[in-house]
Each structure stands twice: as structure tokens, then as C-alpha cells.
Amino acid sequence: EDQVTQSPEALRLQEGESSSLNCSYTVSGLRGLFWYRQDPGKGPEFLFTLYSAGEEKEKERLKATLTKKESFLHITAPKPEDSATYLCAVRVKDRGSTLGRLYFGRGTQLTVWP
Amino acid sequence: DTAVSQTPKYLVTQMGNDKSIKCEQNLGHDTMYWYKQDSKKFLKIMFSYNNKELIINETVPNRFSPKSPDKAHLNLHINSLELGDSAVYFCASSQDHPGSRSTGNTIYFGEGSWLTVV
Numbered sequence: 001e002d003q004v005t006q007s008p009e010a011l012r013l014q015e016g017e018s019s020s021l022n023c024s025y026t027v028s029g030l031r032g033l034f035w036y037r038q039d040p041g042k043g044p045e046f047l048f049t050l051y052s053a054g055e056e057k058e059k060e061r062l063k064a065t066l067t068k069k070e071s072f073l074h075i076t077a078p079k080p081e082d083s084a085t086y087l088c089a090v091r092v093k094d095r096g097s098t099l100g101r102l103y104f105g106r107g108t109q110l111t112v113w114p
Numbered sequence: 115d116t117a118v119s120q121t122p123k124y125l126v127t128q129m130g131n132d133k134s135i136k137c138e139q140n141l142g143h144d145t146m147y148w149y150k151q152d153s154k155k156f157l158k159i160m161f162s163y164n165n166k167e168l169i170i171n172e173t174v175p176n177r178f179s180p181k182s183p184d185k186a187h188l189n190l191h192i193n194s195l196e197l198g199d200s201a202v203y204f205c206a207s208s209q210d211h212p213g214s215r216s217t218g219n220t221i222y223f224g225e226g227s228w229l230t231v232v
Contacts, residue, residue: 034220043118043204043223044157085155091221101170102221104157 003027006088006105013112016077021108023088024070033071035064036087038107044087047073078112085109117141118224120205126230127195135190135227137205145169146188147206147221148180157204163188164210195231202226 007022025033032051036044048057050066057064061082063074073086088105120137127133139146147170148160161180162170168180177193188205205224 032219036223038155041226043225046220046222049220087157089157101162102159106154106156 003103004088004090004105006086006108008108009106010109011111013075013078013110015079015112015114018074018076018078020075021073021086021088021110022070023073023105025088025090025103026069027090027092027103029093030090031093032091033066034089034091034102035062035071035073036089038085038087047086075110078110080112080114083110083112118205118207118222120203120224120227122227123225124228124230126232129195129197129231131195132191132193133195133229134192135203135205135229137188137190137224139186139205139207139222141207141209141222143207143209143222144185145208145210146182146185147208148188148190149204149206149223151202151204151226153201160203161188161190192229195229197231200229200231202228 004025013019032049034049035047037047038044048064050064053066053068055066061076065072085107087107089102091102118139145164147162149157150160151157160172160174163182165185166182179191180188182188204226206221208219208221210219
């Protein structure tokens with residue numbers, strides 16, 4: 001059973017049409033929630049880290065928020081260059097070690113058309 | 115000056131062969147990882163090393179063996195390759211201290227190695 005669920009799986013937006021991506025998680029001992037962007041043929045590129053409920057981070061047209069059960073990635077007035085797969089990951093305390101373990105969601109594929 | 119670099123980027127090989135993927139990070143991090151991304155783009159951890167010590171070893175076949183000669187390098191060797199091993203393998207690194215409360219530090223990824231077994 002997935003511990004991190006992202007929705008929707010795919011999202012098509014017209015340029016300028018704001019929307020939100022959702023990441024819900026069912027883990028305990030959260031040590032950080034991460035948003036990454038992945039372009040085709042590339043590795044995940046770090047966007048944000050959120051550590052506690054109520055926290056918000058912004059970068060250009062992106063804004064990430066966190067509650068106790070989910071995170072949202074808000075995209076304001078998106079442009080075609082924002083098209084990518086957005087991955088959410090949670091880092092939790094690992095019983096087998098003192099390092100946190102990172103669990104990824106399956107991503108939201110965002111397409112922004114002109 | 116790529117932070118996490120891995121080679122080769124593309125690898126096509128026949129079933130039964132043995133191959134290696136190399137990874138190096140110049141971020142000064144003490145923890146390195148190997149992740150596997152399947153055809154459905156799902157990323158899953160395989161191994162984690164901290165200061166050359168194996169920390170996380172997920173349920174992967176014994177044919178996969180990581181080796182960390184030093185903190186900046188983590189190589190992945192795969193024996194007797196099978197068709198199902200075809201995937202993208204990502205190396206990653208972070209700065210973590212076992213026993214510390216702050217183990218939520220950001221993990222940085224390399225560009226990936228596309229492995230195709232034919």
C-alpha cells in the first residue's frame with residue numbers, strides 16, 4: 001500500500017490557468033516532505049522541503065503548503081516551461097537505522113499548453 | 115561541476131552479463147543512495163550508505179551489490195543481468211548524521227543511468 005499518494009496522475013492546463021497538485025501521506029514520524037520536479041530524461045530536481053504543518057515555501061510561480069496529512073503544490077499562472085512530472089516524497093524515521101527513509105509518490109504529470 | 119554525476123548515462127547489454135554503474139558526488143555529503151525508477155516512473159530506494167557503511171538495504175536480488183570506496187563514491191554492480199532489471203537507476207546524496215534528530219535533509223539526485231537488458 002502506497003504511503004504517499006499524489007493526485008491527479010496527469011493534469012493539463014492552459015497557460016495562465018492556476019491549479020494545485022495534491023500529495024497525501026499516511027506515515028508517522030515525518031522528518032520532512034519534499035517536492036521535486038522531473039523533466040523527461042533527467043533526474044529529480046529539488047524544489048522545496050517542508051517540515052511542519054502550516055509551513056509554506058514559494059519559488060517563482062510555485063507555492064508549497066503542508067498540513068498534518070497532505071501537501072499542496074500550487075501553480076499560479078503556469079507557463080509551458082512548467083510542464084514536467086512533479087514528485088512528492090516524505091522522509092520518515094527508519095526503524096532499521098537512524099537515517100530517515102525517503103518514500104516517493106507516483107508523481108503528477110503536468111502539461112501546460114500555450 | 116555537476117553535483118551528483120553517474121556513468122554511463124545509457125547502457126544496453128545482453129542478459130547474463132555483468133555491468134557496473136559509477137556515481138560520484140562533489141557536495142561533501144556523507145550519505146549516498148541508489149534508487150530505481152521503473153517504467154511507470156515510480157522511484158524506490160535500493161541502498162543507502164553513510165560514511166561508507168551500508169545503512170539501508172531494501173529487498174533487492176543479491177545480484178545487485180553496492181560498493182563505496184569512499185564517502186564521495188558509490189558504485190552499483192549488477193551480476194547476471196535479467197530482462198526485468200531494465201530501468202533507470204539514480205544515484206543520490208545527502209548530508210545526514212546517524213543519531214541526529216535532523217535526518218530530514220534534502221536528497222540530491224544524479225541524472226540517471228538508463229539500463230536496457232536485451
